[in-house]
Amino acid sequence: MDKQMELLQGTLDMLILKAVSLGPLHGYGILLRIQQISKDRLEIQQGSLYPALYRLEHQGWIASEWGESENKRKAKYYRLTAAGRRKLQTEAEKWNRMADLIEGILGTTAEEV
Amino acid sequence: MRAWNRFVSWLRAVTQRSRMEGEMDAELRFHIETFAEDLVRSGVPREEALRRARIEFGGIERAKEECRETRGVNHLEALAQDVRYGLRMLRKNPGFTAIAVFTLALGIGANTAIFSLINTVLLRPLPYKNADQLVTVWGYNRTRGFTTNLVSPLDFADWRSQNLVFEGMGASTDVTYTLTGTGEPALLIAYSFSSEYFHVLGVAPLLGRTFLPEEEEPGKNHVVVLSYSFWQNRFGRNPGIVGQGITLDGAPYTVVGVMPAGFKYPPRTELWTPLTAIPEAANHRDYRYLRVMARLKPGVTLQQAQTEMNTIAARLALAYPKTNKDEDLTNLIGLREIISGDIRPALLVLLSAVSFVLLIACANVANLLLSRAAGRRREVAVRAALGASRARLVRQFLTESMLLGLLGGAFGVSLASLCTRAMVTMFPPTIFNLNIPHVEQIPIDGWVLGFAAAVSLITGAVFGLVPALQAGANTNGSMKETSRGQAGGARGSRFRSALVVAELALSLILLTAAGLTLRSFVYLLRGNLGFNPEHVLTMRVLPPSSKYKTGAQLIEFSNRAVEQIQSIPGVKAAGTVTFLPLSGWQGSRSVALEGQAIPQNQRPMALWSSVTPDYFRAMGIPLLEGRFFGERDNQDAPGVAIISKSLARKIVPNADLLGKRTNVDGVKGAVEIVGVVGDVHHLGITLEMTSEIYLPFAQAPPPILCFAIRTEEDPYGVAKAAERAIWNVDKNQAIAFVMSMSQLAAESLAPQRVMMLMLGAFGGMALLMAAIGLYGVIANSVAQRTHEIGVRISLGARPGDVLKLVLGQGLGLVLIGVGIGLGGAFVLMRFVSSLLYGIRPTDPVTMGGAALVLAAVALLASYVPARRAMRVDPMVALRYE
Numbered sequence: 001m002d003k004q005m006e007l008l009q010g011t012l013d014m015l016i017l018k019a020v021s022l023g024p025l026h027g028y029g030i031l032l033r034i035q036q037i038s039k040d041r042l043e044i045q046q047g048s049l050y051p052a053l054y055r056l057e058h059q060g061w062i063a064s065e066w067g068e069s070e071n072k073r074k075a076k077y078y079r080l081t082a083a084g085r086r087k088l089q090t091e092a093e094k095w096n097r098m099a100d101l102i103e104g105i106l107g108t109t110a111e112e113v
Numbered sequence: 114m115r116a117w118n119r120f121v122s123w124l125r126a127v128t129q130r131s132r133m134e135g136e137m138d139a140e141l142r143f144h145i146e147t148f149a150e151d152l153v154r155s156g157v158p159r160e161e162a163l164r165r166a167r168i169e170f171g172g173i174e175r176a177k178e179e180c181r182e183t184r185g186v187n188h189l190e191a192l193a194q195d196v197r198y199g200l201r202m203l204r205k206n207p208g209f210t211a212i213a214v215f216t217l218a219l220g221i222g223a224n225t226a227i228f229s230l231i232n233t234v235l236l237r238p239l240p241y242k243n244a245d246q247l248v249t250v251w252g253y254n255r256t257r258g259f260t261t262n263l264v265s266p267l268d269f270a271d272w273r274s275q276n277l278v279f280e281g282m283g284a285s286t287d288v289t290y291t292l293t294g295t296g297e298p299a300l301l302i303a304y305s306f307s308s309e310y311f312h313v314l315g316v317a318p319l320l321g322r323t324f325l326p327e328e329e330e331p332g333k334n335h336v337v338v339l340s341y342s343f344w345q346n347r348f349g350r351n352p353g354i355v356g357q358g359i360t361l362d363g364a365p366y367t368v369v370g371v372m373p374a375g376f377k378y379p380p381r382t383e384l385w386t387p388l389t390a391i392p393e394a395a396n397h398r399d400y401r402y403l404r405v406m407a408r409l410k411p412g413v414t415l416q417q418a419q420t421e422m423n424t425i426a427a428r429l430a431l432a433y434p435k436t437n438k439d440e441d442l443t444n445l446i447g448l449r450e451i452i453s454g455d456i457r458p459a460l461l462v463l464l465s466a467v468s469f470v471l472l473i474a475c476a477n478v479a480n481l482l483l484s485r486a487a488g489r490r491r492e493v494a495v496r497a498a499l500g501a502s503r504a505r506l507v508r509q510f511l512t513e514s515m516l517l518g519l520l521g522g523a524f525g526v527s528l529a530s531l532c533t534r535a536m537v538t539m540f541p542p543t544i545f546n547l548n549i550p551h552v553e554q555i556p557i558d559g560w561v562l563g564f565a566a567a568v569s570l571i572t573g574a575v576f577g578l579v580p581a582l583q584a585g586a587n588t589n590g591s592m593k594e595t596s597r598g599q600a601g602g603a604r605g606s607r608f609r610s611a612l613v614v615a616e617l618a619l620s621l622i623l624l625t626a627a628g629l630t631l632r633s634f635v636y637l638l639r640g641n642l643g644f645n646p647e648h649v650l651t652m653r654v655l656p657p658s659s660k661y662k663t664g665a666q667l668i669e670f671s672n673r674a675v676e677q678i679q680s681i682p683g684v685k686a687a688g689t690v691t692f693l694p695l696s697g698w699q700g701s702r703s704v705a706l707e708g709q710a711i712p713q714n715q716r717p718m719a720l721w722s723s724v725t726p727d728y729f730r731a732m733g734i735p736l737l738e739g740r741f742f743g744e745r746d747n748q749d750a751p752g753v754a755i756i757s758k759s760l761a762r763k764i765v766p767n768a769d770l771l772g773k774r775t776n777v778d779g780v781k782g783a784v785e786i787v788g789v790v791g792d793v794h795h796l797g798i799t800l801e802m803t804s805e806i807y808l809p810f811a812q813a814p815p816p817i818l819c820f821a822i823r824t825e826e827d828p829y830g831v832a833k834a835a836e837r838a839i840w841n842v843d844k845n846q847a848i849a850f851v852m853s854m855s856q857l858a859a860e861s862l863a864p865q866r867v868m869m870l871m872l873g874a875f876g877g878m879a880l881l882m883a884a885i886g887l888y889g890v891i892a893n894s895v896a897q898r899t900h901e902i903g904v905r906i907s908l909g910a911r912p913g914d915v916l917k918l919v920l921g922q923g924l925g926l927v928l929i930g931v932g933i934g935l936g937g938a939f940v941l942m943r944f945v946s947s948l949l950y951g952i953r954p955t956d957p958v959t960m961g962g963a964a965l966v967l968a969a970v971a972l973l974a975s976y977v978p979a980r981r982a983m984r985v986d987p988m989v990a991l992r993y994e
Contacts, residue, residue, distance in 0.1 A: 028144045046148075047171030050141065051179035058183050060118035071147060076140045 217521025514577020903990025
């Protein structure tokens, strides 16, 4: 198994938006979902998840409501808002452009310069 | 939309704090417990699972804190924390807090007081509907230089019917009535208003109504509208007053209305009667005695109205050249400007003075904070080490200084309310028309409180910013016990020295201003009024025309009253005059020698008065040539006059005037000049001497008699007897303004006196604060250099050398401060010049004196720490390493 990687600065928001874009989740669920999609290769500080959730909700990209969890407990579920969906899209595009750019730079060989 | 979303979320966070906290707890608990359950499922023992879950989650409190922060709740929370902490710090240093708060209270208090005065005189809305549309309209006689000429009824009628710029125009004239039937007869200051006047002002009566147009006609005009204060004082606010009768000048009048409390126009008016034009005015266009008030139509500017009125005046001048040739202009002045009078320059000087005081206070407190910051380095370092960011520390320090500012502001407002009581004396109620606005009280209203709060906060930010930034910059400072010789020290003390130099310079400017006004006031006090105000009692009597219908009756009244008063023991001489000097009452007429062919409009103008023979002796006005009036100058004798020196010079320079005959406007036939007397400062000592012409009362008896009574002892000692003497002659005669001439003289200088006292107080405050500031800097530097001084002493320096060393540092600062201050004073004092009399704004003696006083006090302030330095024990200083 690959070694766990630390999250790049500023990408947690995008991952959360992606996670809830697949359906409403509670905080713990979001954590599990990200770990699951990343095949446990990403390490997320659990404590930093909630401030990020609160910030995203404050900005109106996700919304929350209380519901019942699989283990029959009261849990706060987050879902993506319309604004959040647009945000996720632009963030993803930006990320891809940046990744392409970095890849291009890093892949440059001596002959190409 | 997003901003709204955030706002709602913030609002919810702030208002529903406990609910949010509960939800946050529940959410995190759910996370940890579910996590623990998963761990149990993977085989971890239950007890161990919860512990592991907590550890893996990380700092729960910290996560919560960050969550709160995302919603902005923390700002409020942090502010409350800062305030609590700041208050604790201030309580811990009561000495520092007391000095800082006291300094700020002086600075903010002085500013608040002056602002409350400016607010009262210049800013407070006038109690009239859309008061900025109200303008006073005056005649403008360029030839004579009369800029605010009264208006004749005929001109007024034409102005009103021909203009298109005013919504309405009203005319008024001042009148006096004697009220009888309710206790002692009282002289009432009243105004006659044309029926539209109240509508122009836009004020509705509290009770009843104002005047109807038909009430301007003779026979129907015995109606009266009362002012609120008159209604309150005389009728105990009787709600049934409308329809009742009162007796004015012995005739019955019916009360038709009462005006609301705020309404008193013109100031001091006690009641209003309808304006009935004097019969002579119906065919004399030069019968000018009306004051005109108009309301601009919406959208019309003062300039447009001025242009229109000038056109009308020019047209009238063409149509009636005989009376209006020189009246071809008008002068429109906004009501606000008329009401605030000449006080504006004085207020601006005071405002600059107090802003200097505040700047000095700021510099002083900044200095205090800086020297305290040195002692708080450890505290700052500890807090930084515990995770406080630089911004957080700066905010903490700023909160503290703003708290200081607010505390100072709170005390300052109390100081200001004391101060306003003193400032009211600037506006004595007995002085009329001396360009002093009428101010009965200077309220501390919402605007003033708002001003004080704003100044306090801004002040707090200004004096706190540099110390706060410096404290914040020290976060990487050491927690070591001793921190002598730190790198930042030199820069810090240079900044503090610069502050002190600024304080010294500003105080010198204030001291110069104070010195100039003081010397100018002394000049005015010593000035010769042209008469001797000591031991003279005055009182004013206006016999009503309803009772005194003929001149003969007035003459008889005056003869008997003067005779009775002269027989009172302790009275040396008594006489009457129409217009008492310094009273603000005056009348002027044109004068020309008989036979001189000078057109009416170019004849010299002189203030006139009718006097009884002993008036000059009672006032102490010197006779220069000829004789005073005597008993023989009666109704049947040939007309005579006495003129003042400057009028004599104006009529015929360098010639003997005695025996020459002169024409006086309003007097039939020429009168013979029998005497020349000295000039008097009729309009107040701050204004030019005036030319005067005096007529014998027995030959020209106006219904105004101001008594002047020269006494041997205290003039007030004969006041009661003098009043009784007049009531012996006529028991229904009102007597007003019983006061000594010296009191009148003092009151006519009231604005100058208050100005001098205030600038003196501000200069003193500035001096004190600058001295404290200098003391602080020198004492601090001595404390820092204890080690160095110890070394010097142990190497053989004598106490005198140490004294020189320290005093030299102080002297250096003082010299720089005095240099800058003198330059500043030289430039700035010209703005004070309009308030000065008999002294140049750059008077070298005053400037040098102020500089000497400042230098002496400043050297004293540095001498105290210098003596301490002298006594440094080298052993102690060196051991203290």
